[in-house]
Amino acid sequence: MTTLSERISQSAFDGSKLRVVLMLDLEEGAQQQFLEAYEQLRNQVASVPGHISDQLCQSIENPSQWLITSEWESAPPFLAWVNSEEHVKMVQPLHSCVRDTRSLRFSVLRETSNVAARAPEPARSRLQANPRVGDGVVRHALTFTVKPGSEAMVADILSGYTSPAARVDDRTRLRRTSLFMYGNRVVRAIEVQGDLIAALRHVSQQPEVRAVEEAINPYLEQDRDLNDPNSARVFFTRAALPAVHHVAAGGPESEDPEALSRHALYYPAKPGFGMTLAKMLARQDEEAADDPASAVHGSTIFQRDDTVVRLIDLRAPIDRDPLVSLGARGPRKLAVLRRLLDGDVAGGLSTDRELAHFLARADMDLITDRRAPDA
DSSP states (O other), X not given: OOOGGGSEEEESOSOOOEEEEEEEEEOTTOHHHHHHHHHHHHHHHTTSTTEEEEXXXXXXXXXXXXXXXXXESOHHHHHHHHTSHHHHHHTHHHHTTEEEEXXXXXXXXXXXXXXXXXXXXXXXTOSOSSOOOOOSEEEEEEEEEBOTTOHHHHHXXXXXXXXXXXXXXXXXXXXXXXXXXXXXXXXXXXXXXXXXXXXHHHHHTOHHHHHHHHHHGGGBSSOOOTTSHHHHHHHHHHHEEEEEEEEESSOTTSSOGGGOEEEEEEEEXXXXXXXXXXXXXXXXXXXXXXXXXXXXXXXXXXXXXXXXXXXXXXXXXXXXXXXXXXXXXXXXXXXXXXXXXXXXXXXXXXXXXXXXXXXXXXXXXXXXXXXXTTO
């Protein structure tokens, strides 16, 4: 049996405290404007559920470099806030002050405090229990919708571009891009070895990619102007679909990628239950990673609000065992899944035929799946 230490794993659902680090490079002469915007933002963030504290720091070497650190009770409340429309509006005043930003998120694994001021036991217990084993890959996704009736045209545009160079710099390279559609919703899943931000900037600057982005602009339901930094920033902030959980059996070289089939399943969550559904699927995929006979070799769950997408790499056809493929195997798991799904589909999982129909409908259309030569 695969042990926890052998899994490739990342998760926002381990219950541990979260430390968020935001590094900023300010525009010249914008410090006072930045401080005023930060004071307003700080007061608003203080009332967000799950927020514990934050610090504003200025570099002692370069006064234009600033650092904001914040501590949260766990990752889910932070993700719910940072991906909300409220957050998009809240940070708008900062955009004109900041030249560049970089955000990092860490689960708290160990901490040391003064003996006299040591935190009570319940607070100290909310640490990540054990280090997770990574594979050096950062996973992220973007999702947006296109105007109904334009799906075929958009799919043709998105499948026909020339892949950008995989190498970004000495430490960063693109590994894989998988693009799917569910009706008029587009989901682009990205795997990067190294620095995700550097890779996204690299891709956005490639002529072939910019041509594709411009070509689909007329079909987007949300207008954007990629030549306007603020418009582009708002669009991609709203389009972000974070990876909240990833698990794969064994080490990174344990399975030949060519022997696996990739699918993305779209789960229409009941309003307000997107994160609960993502957690349920995450627990199922942890169990699958421990079972060498499972058809699911690896899974990445992306979630934002009530949009939940589960990307799975399978050793067998997706319809061989629908419950395993859906992440609902085991006593009462299907009943739990039904309760968390939107009402339009929740009542249609009572028979094998209905289950097979839901799986076929949830299985998103694969538009393109591109891997770097040695990925």
